Amino acid sequence: MDFELTEGQKMFQTMVRDFCVKEIEPYAAEWDESNKFPHETIKKMVDAGLFAVHFPEKYGGSGDEISFAIAAEEVSRASAGLGVAYLASLGLAMYPILMHGSEQQKEHYIPRVINGAIVAFGLTEAMAGSDVAALETRYTREGDFYILNGTKIFISNGAEAQFVTTFATKDKLLGYRGISAFVVDQGTFGFSVGKIERKMGLHPASATELIFDNCKIPVANLIGEEGRGFRVALEAIDASRVSIAAQALGISQAAFDAAVAYCKERKQFGMELAKMQAIQWMIADMATDIETARLLIYKAAWLTEKEGHAPPKESAMAKLFASEASHRVCHKAVQIFGGYGYTKDFAVERYYRDQRITELYEGTSEMQRWTIARQVLGVK
Template sequence: MPDFTLTEEQKEIRELAHKFAVAEILPVARKLDETHEFPHEVFRKALEVGLLNVNIPAEYGGAGMGMLEEALINEELGWACSGVGAGMEVNNLSNWPILLAGSPELKKKYLPKVVEGWKGAYALTEPEAGSDVAGIQTTARLDGDHYVISGSKQFITNGSVADFYCVFAYTNRAARYGGMSCFVVERGWKGVKVGKKEDKLGQRASDTVAMEFDEVRVPRENLLGQEGDGFRIAMQVFDRSRPAISALAVGVARRAMEESVKYANERKAFGKPIGDLQAVAFMIAEMSINIDAARLLVWRAATMAERGEKCAREAAIAKAFAADMCMKVTTDAVQVFGGYGYSREYPVEKLMRDAKIFQIYEGTSQVQRVIIARELLKPH
């Protein structure tokens, strides 16, 4: 088992992230939820204090933090606004394919730009293929020293603000999983088109758009790894992105619990604070049990991913548990607040709306169970 004692440095990182969340995210979270604006200013400040792109190694100018540090930061971001946190996390997510499979030249070309402020997006999902990754239709055809990428992508976080995209496409469709490849595509290249922005239930500060890659000519050297490595890259990224996203969910749930505790101590019914009613107190106790359990699962998966250990099952367990837990805790928080919980004047309805997407993106809660079962049942 990993050692879960945080070092002094890790505690400082968490403290920095919390202070940033309180000072820079909390004051604008409600407005961003209402206006659906992208938080450019928050991103700029996060870059300044070193909370963006934390997974880029020092040799490229980055902070070179590990997965556990990323989880600590994300819990604080999620606590303040998971829409903002999701956008920031997608920068880490879109660095991963380059970090895991990029050539030394590609790393030298793109990672320092990201450190300077380039935003990234991760373009895997398509209108007809979400859970069924192998069902994507986008193709990349070799033409001289370029690949020509054609296809549509759907629900791409940071899509309209990104400077580069990690795009998944078939170089050999007949080979199915073994014929998928991943490319770094720059925003400015001809044929990269940003489509409709989604009007979402929650996490409205994150930017989610449809995209079109219309005969985009991509230099051959922008292929990540070899032709056919795309699916393997996507799976390796999931092992890292699932704990990171789950940490945002833990943050949302922790905030919901803290708001519930405060309200339960203040609100009176039948002549005493509602926190004195066992039905309410037990709801809060359940929140605490499940938040702690989720955090430990997230830290376990993050630590294993950081050590390079095989952790598809552990990452899926963390994601499934944290997402379902977050939905339950935020729904119960609305319950603790009674009618006021349903009002936009109080913070918990936003937390409940924000929570739902954790059960859908980075693999749905059903898909996580498919993975966990497959890992347990596959022949050894």
């Protein structure tokens, strides 16, 4: 059993960390305050090869699933808002095409992402959150085209996306068997961005409505087989859980590093906080949570690379633990900073807000527990 990264992965980790410290971290607070999407930084990430990670070499990609987890952690450590734009584009939104797309779709869309295209995953609806099969967006076929009608909500990257992978049903009475997956390009007639949400955190990246109003797309834009969209969606979500866990880990590491540095400098009652047992116990718990999360994440990434698909149980475990551990770590970081931690002058306030969504998207903690229990018990 070897817990070491390969030399190539270590070099990649060092490169990504250096890039993030120089090109992302100094601007994260500004992006959070202004809600400005960092298009210029995306270009620099492309130049650094970060948008090619984990895509097949035949389409211009490089790296592996563990390298993607490394990148997810490091980018999110510097800016979780930019992290979600990055992870959704390379991961969640592209998994339907990577796993089920036609060769034509892969040849067309993967190089676009490698060159910096932002992508969105259009699944969630007002009445279909965790209950994916309840979605109401409809599609019909007219000759060589599909017509989509409906509205999606809370879609990450919705305002910036150059294309989206989305889901619609032929007939709600068919349940999950009526759902199909599609890819829709920005600028397609009948496709528009609606309300842009005012979020608690992750401010650089948008979360929006996507509106399909008699949106007409070619039959070639169907992803996989008709009626198999439910499976396409679930497999994409399963695969993305490792990267979201890595995002939570990155936020945890940032909060932990800030807390450790602060408690070594801050003095109360004539001594550094680091010498107080109450603070030492917090730091010990934070360090243990982070190390445990990292082990779960990298095991799940390793299994994904080994088996060619995300293992449902291990991915859910990694996402569940890493996100809830991040909650605990960020809570303690703010506690260590005291009143200062409640102000925007210190980054732990932002980490605390950014962390919260990791327990909600790509499946709530409750859905992760449900997935784990079904895998362990062998029940449906």
